[in-house]
Amino acid sequence: MGDLIYLYGLIPTKEVASHQSFPSFKGFDGVENLYTISRNQVTAVVCNLDRNDYSEQVIKEKVNNDMEWLQEKAFHHHETLTALYKTFTIIPLKFCTIYENEENLRETIHGNEEKLESSLTLLHGSEEWNVKIYCDDNDLRKQVDVNNSTIQAKKQEISGLPRGRQFFEKKKIDQLIETELEKEKNRVCENVHEKLKEHSLHAAIKKNWSKDVTGLKENMTWNSVFLLPVPQVEHFLEEIKNFEKELEGTGWRFEATGPWPAYHFSSFSKVRN
Structure with a gap:
């Protein structure tokens, strides 16, 4: 045969x-x-x-x-x-x-x-690049606690309550911080993704990896791939460096890898005949 x-x-x-x-x-x-x-x-x-x-x-x-x-x-x-x-x-x-x-x-x-x-x-004439975004939740949580307007407004509201009620209302602050933390993570990642898309022909969002897979202390909060015209690669990587500088000290870390064979942008079914 x-x-x-x-x-x-x-x-x-x-x-x-x-x-x-x-x-x-x-x-x-x-x-x-x-x-x-x-x-x-x-x-x-x-x-x-x-x-x-x-x-x-x-x-x-x-x-x-x-x-x-x-x-x-x-x-x-x-x-x-x-x-x-x-x-x-x-x-x-x-x-x-x-x-x-x-x-x-x-x-x-x-x-x-x-x-x-x-x-x-x-x-x-195109290259596939992968961008993973990691976040140290503890570092970002501190930033959210201090700088988030929703949390500050809630703290101000609680400060005007009787002391007995303050005790119970302060417990809700922790829950609010966690909610605003997730909102901030999504906001930052979506903003980065949209900016990077401007340099690409196509982009896709992939599933995040767990800490068991990455072996890192930070959580992976975003995992995306981009198909880039070769002349745009340098601008794409420079954009990532700008985000790193802008978010320095707030718990964020970026990892760009490539170029890779275009696994995600060259669809062809696996067939066994």
Whole structure:
């Protein structure tokens, strides 16, 4: 029946043709080399896999039960795409995108050719960047307590009450501070996101990571990705530095990483045929 086809990504055929030879990379099994399969203006970067060793059932069991294997293979997939991205415009495919044979892969490319060419045009000359925003709630809480007008108004209101009532009303202050703290976090993050969007072609908001994942003392309060035209990258990073200066000492920290293969802006379904 032949080998399975592991698909890493899709690149413009004209970019492949402009290189004398395709870069040499080991494939998913660590033995076979990567090679290309072209269909008109779209070229797939693939490797062969033995169907006995990499059947759907085998991979499912590995993913669910062998964390070391999963980490090793996921790292290989990401590192391969990152290396290809340095040379080619690429639509990166999800981890373990596998086809039964070359014919099925060609059919899938043919059925999505217009969409793929449009995506490659969009991605050419663009970079994906990730911005994570962290907040030390304790530091920001102090700022909110002192500077928030709603809290100050509540404190002023309480100060005019009889002492007996003040005791109970002051308990509500803590709840109010927590509410205003969350409002302030959302306000700052949304403001930063909107400003950064001005430099991008597209932007998306991702799920925040917990402290168990980040290993940091601060909470991640925002996690977003941006597709940037290369000439805008410097302005984008300068904008982040401006926010860092503006919010210095108030508990905020920004982390910009990139460029990455455009995982979030090159939609192409994971298909196994």
